[in-house]
Amino acid sequence: MPVATDPAVRATGRAPAISPASRVGWLLPPFVLAMYALKPLGPVKDPDAYWHVVAGEHLSQTGQFVLDDPFGAATERVWILNQWLPELVMHWVHAAYGLSGVAFLLCLGSLLVGFSVYASCRRRAAALPTAFLLALVFIALSGSLSPRPQLVTFALTAVTTSAWLLTRQDGRARWWLVPVTWLWACSHGMWFVGPVVGGVVIVGMWLERRASWRAAAHLMLVPALSAAAAAVTPVGPRLFTSPFQVGGVTAYISEWQRPGLTDPAVLAALGLVVLAVVDLLRRREADWTTILLAVAALALALTWARTVGLGAVIAAPLAATALQNLMRRPVAPAPPRERVAVGVTALLSLVVVGIAAPAVAGTPALGPNGLDRTLDALPKGTVLCNDQVDGGWLLLQHPGLRPTMDTRVELYSVEHIHAYLGFVAADAGWESYPQRTGCTHAVLPTSAPVVPRMRASGEWQVVAESGGYVLLKAAR
Template identity: 35%
Template sequence: MTRSFSRALGIFGYAVALLVGFGFGTGRYQEVDTWWHLRVGRHILDTHQLRGTDPWAAFAVHPYTATQWLPEAVTAWLVDLTGMGAVVWLRSLASLSLVVLLYLTARQSAGRLASSAAAAIGVLGCGAGLNPRPQLVSFVCFAVVVLAWSRTVRDGRPRWWLIPVFWLWGCSHGLWTFGLLVSAVFLAALVVDPVTRPDRRRTAQLAGLVAACAAVVALTPLGPALLLTPFDVAANAAGLAEEWRATPVNNVFAIAALGMGVATPLAWLVTRHRPRVWELAQLTLSLGLTLVMWRLVPLGAILAAPLLATAIQPLVGRAREGWSRRERRAVLASWAAALALATALAAGSAGPTAQQFPGKVGAVDSALAELPAGTVVLDDFGLSGWLLWKHPTLEPVIDLRVELYSPEHIAAYRRTERVQPGWQDLLTETRPAYAVLRTDSALSGALQDRLGWATVATGGDYTLLRAPAGPG
């Protein structure tokens, strides 16, 4: 392979990686959580409060804590300023930045072509999570942490600038816990391996860095209580949200992430590479995160991408190119150009129409708008975020912020949703006057056929029902 051909392939590969990120950033999406994050963001801007009694969840038993307050407030402010196109722009900013971070991490030990290929596959592996939610901040911050530690394992120097990164992360999303996990794993791998083991002074510095990153999370506006909130959410979410369950290996995103994790050791075998302890630890953590939970697949992909680039570099046929100032400028310029194009699309007609959820529910929307404030509505779980955003004066039986509700309430809702024995208990307890449910759901049919609920309006996939004289 000639030098010019290799260079052209590297440029083409990086363009493909950017194109993949651009597609995720500007494409249409169906994200149920976007709506309630906007509602919470608007509430934060109006009240400047991050915790307290929730104004919309009448059946909550826990006060609400806005653990994702920074991206929620920023997004709500931008939406007020420019419209829903701001959501597309922020999504594009995160997706394109993720491509660049993956490429930069891979380029530390691989050439342009291998790094570009790994970045493209890596961002594809992240694809299922690249929806407009505060978790986008987590993916970018996680990639920054992996980049920092991939440099540290090579030169032994602590990256103290990670401390403000973790403070920002703590204000944005709960996956900062996995940033601490990967930091601890890298540190342990360095110490265990005699080849990479730092001296006592440097080991103490690196351990101090990890401790400082953990401590700074407790110094956000929410204080030390923030340290426990990710576990509160996880305890309730697994029963209702599919993303908190084990990863289904039947989609291109999981296959891309797992494919990198499998291809890397195969390439090591072919090239007879003897991996360092930190490489084995990084690969093991990548595979573990990818398999254990659907929502963690992007983290697994971010860990796997630079390993893949390094592993396939000897198979490219050329030595790794140097990291020049010209290449740095080209990477930055291409990122800026792609973001500028995404900005134009977001500001145009594509931005306001990118959100496809909940679809064409005009008749249901209009009927809900006519209901008096305080009306209790038995709501579809997925639709509840939109209900909070569009009709905040109504009182849903449950919503997507599961950490607010008791396990008993969530279990009762699941029985009702599935029309299982005892399904009417929730109706007796909450006394909803209306229900907004998927038209084809078992619960919608049971309410009409068994209890005589009447159809008020139907729009898209949803139907608004009215109780005959009371809930059951």
């Protein structure tokens, strides 16, 4: 009979009791992952999703990655398709399955984000704390899980952060991050997060004396080559300037505003950072890598609404390590039953989504859908004064029409945005906006303050009204 090696067994002569949490803990991560897949299912309500499909269609037809916008009637800046890879996928899926296919992509992308966070945390913590952290990250991402290419950034941030934390442990350069960054740079404008995380970890390793100057310089080749790889995507070097195109108009974009401290998403992200900080204080050691990553995660969570979830994804593996340290137990690899449960749950969740999507997501969740026939009857090239939220819907559903505003805000001048806001709000001089943009028709929510003013002006005639929207035609 072999000698017992567990100290608890040697001390008591018997194996330690298995807690109820240990018995069922392995079931919880699959359960939370199912939530990632199933919770986002529903009609497509993100206005950006519609023009992303249009971008993919245009690219597939023309091969243009940088172009003068052919769709909007008032766009003034070059359109850089720096998210072209997922946009192509969205177009192909939409062409085959319609909006229900786009909704399925959202659920699949959300599940992949959850799985990436799960793998990052499970490597560093047991099943039960991993499930808890997965739930916190889901809350932090609640405002960002939409059918948009940003899902790629969330998933690859989890993968990249985990990879660099492994490099911190073993000192090995993970060169596969270079082609991953190339794919990332073809998918979303925030691809640079990966090289930045790498640089932060390398600096932390040097401060902790885990890496000499020479070793740190060798490791720094990975983020440097990753940035170089981004320069040779089909977009070319203009990829580096595209994020700055939005800089002048961020004040008009809700997701680039500072989030409220009482927002549940912010509280969840802060909770992850707090767990890492508490562990640092308890250990009383200069863990510079954790400190720097926690500061980065905190800054992302508090600075912009769009990056709250990103901060949570970066903080998640730090929080996993912290919880496992508090438990004072080594991390056991996921047992086969847990891995099987994760795979089966993911597959079944996607099957459910695939069956339900046509029924629950086949029609748009926004736009003047009741006016489809009337809008189809308008001459091709008709310029429409419209609500910004409906711009992408018009581009996709009625490609022959030319809206004057949509959520591609970076393509518009500040002057145009001011004029649009004044028009919708019926401010003094609102009449100049239709003249300036060349609108011959307007399709607007009946609740828009400008609609009663247009009705009463005598310059606009009601053509049709349905579903809370009205279509008007200039009398001239």
